[in-house]
Amino acid sequence: MHVRADQRFPIQIELNGRQREGLAEPRMQLCDFLRHELGTTGVHVGCEHGVCGACTVLVDGVASRSCLMLAVQAHERRVDTVESLSRDNIMNDLQQAFSRHHALQCGFCTAGILMSCVEFLERVPSPDETQVRDMLSGHLCRCTGYTGMVRAVLEVAQQRQVTLVENNNDV
Template sequence: MHAPAEQRSEIELELNGETRHGRTEPRTQLCDFLRHDLGATGVHVGCEHGVCGACTVLVDGVASRSCLMLAVQADGRRIDTVESLARDDVMNDLQQAFSRHHALQCGFCTSGILMSCVEFLQRMPTPDEAQVRDMLSGHLCRCTGYTGIVRAVLEVAHQRQSGESQQNASEKPYDV
């Protein structure tokens, strides 16, 4: 049951580069508001305790668990979800590397992991394996064993640093 209209809060935020408006109850989690009210279904809700990382989005450029944030706290902020990564139905370099390295299987955790990787690579453009694994320790993935994810992140970091095209680098293996 929803609260009466007078108890709902008006929210305006920038979602994936577009100004969006909505009304929601003050207690609504950001993940639920994004999925159900704004249609950003790439945000997955797993544990609802901030442990699994499936709901990770970027809030003003910082990887954040959207299950631990209320929607009203996002008012006036910039939110980026996995839907922001592809342009004109073309996956970005990180998504392509995930595909090449079989870094996803069921895909439930993938959107949150991708968003953490986006922020991580901005902060740390030349990570080593241990740093990537440390960043991934905040995510639960039951399918992949993480090796493909680590390879994908290291490949993208290398490509970005060397300026290589995705086609040239896609044939090079990254041992992990």
């Protein structure tokens, strides 16, 4: 089958818990599809080479560089962006910790970093500082350094563990 480069195909995804559909050319990057076709502006595009991490989203729960993935590859998959983190305009615990620890300045890279942190804390619920720094090494931030980010992630991990223990004691 011959596909023209300008031909557009319907793409269906579960975006932040809602079924969404749009059209994408075969070579359209997922980040561009999310931003320009679906209006999800929390996805930022930095290097377009997968190096900076600003475009990181969760695809089926796995942190993925949306600049390295084609929109057609996301068809019928679950995609979560930074917009999925807050509920009713209330930031989640990780976003609040980033704010408390001054882990952001310009905010350009923050969305991608937050999404990597979400996936990381699912896999590693009780990380140490070295593990957090290793995870963050996949992101480039020119504004803040990483100390505030490390403190925020460690704080959230500790708070979640305390909550887990308290909930288990209530059972």
